[in-house]
Amino acid sequence: MTTNPPSTSPAVVRLTQYSTAELREIAGDDDDPFGVSGAGLTWLPKQEHFGIRRDGRLVAHTGLVTLPLAVGEAETEVVGFGGVVVAPELRGHGLARLVVTAALEHARTTGPQYGLLFCRPHLLALYQRLGWRTLEEDVHVEQPDGPALMPLRTMWIPLRDGVHWPSGPVRLRSLPM
Numbered sequence: 001m002t003t004n005p006p007s008t009s010p011a012v013v014r015l016t017q018y019s020t021a022e023l024r025e026i027a028g029d030d031d032d033p034f035g036v037s038g039a040g041l042t043w044l045p046k047q048e049h050f051g052i053r054r055d056g057r058l059v060a061h062t063g064l065v066t067l068p069l070a071v072g073e074a075e076t077e078v079v080g081f082g083g084v085v086v087a088p089e090l091r092g093h094g095l096a097r098l099v100v101t102a103a104l105e106h107a108r109t110t111g112p113q114y115g116l117l118f119c120r121p122h123l124l125a126l127y128q129r130l131g132w133r134t135l136e137e138d139v140h141v142e143q144p145d146g147p148a149l150m151p152l153r154t155m156w157i158p159l160r161d162g163v164h165w166p167s168g169p170v171r172l173r174s175l176p177m
């Protein structure tokens with residue numbers, strides 16, 4: 001069955017609830033919708049959720065969570081972006097752009113200077129098109145048995161004008177999002 005792409009830009013809404021059921025509504029029964037289970041990481045749930053509904057069904061999501069981060073000697077906070085997913089049959093029609101951009105607009109109002117996300121290497125180009133920058137430094141994140149090197153790629157985006165990424169080793173003082 002083919003699915004017609006959305007004919008007009010759908011609205012992004014704040015979701016009051018986002019659990020495994022909502023993820024399945026978007027991604028179906030895929031038991032590894034983000035393709036990261038091989039990394040063996042423990043992930044943090046997000047605090048705020050943005051979604052797109054089509055004919056009543058949730059078809060896209062981005063989650064946000066504010067987290068402490070150390071870069072060199074500096075202690076700061078980032079808005080972590082995660083759980084970016086679009087229904088398989090609706091990919092390639094700009095829904096990720098819409099939902100990530102709406103989440104970004106919200107993130108800019110929350111205080112931290114940086115957005116941060118982790119992704120597989122083949123998605124770097126996608127996020128670059130949305131304004132994200134690749135971080136070349138190694139990034140350590142918390143895991144249940146202590147700090148671990150993040151095996152995925154890390155990207156950041158300024159949430160205010162004139163913001164620069166500080167130099168030095170990067171350590172997320174939390175489980176990754």
Ligand SMILES: CC(C)(COP(=O)(O)OP(=O)(O)OC[C@H]1O[C@@H](n2cnc3c(N)ncnc32)[C@H](O)[C@@H]1OP(=O)(O)O)[C@@H](O)C(=O)NCCC(=O)NCCS
Pocket residue numbers: 033034035083084085086087090091092093094095096097098118119120122123125126127129
């Ligand atoms: C990754 C994902 C969310 C993209 O959703 P999508 O709705 O197809 O993305 P969009 O159509 O909004 O594309 C956004 C932009 O990235 C570009 N793009 C899309 N896929 C791309 C790819 N694989 N490589 C490079 N650029 C890509 C698009 O051309 C578009 O750019 P433009 O708006 O300037 O034309 C979707 O494929 C998905 O759900 N994948 C499985 C879950 C996952 O891996 N999530 C990422 C977690 S970090």
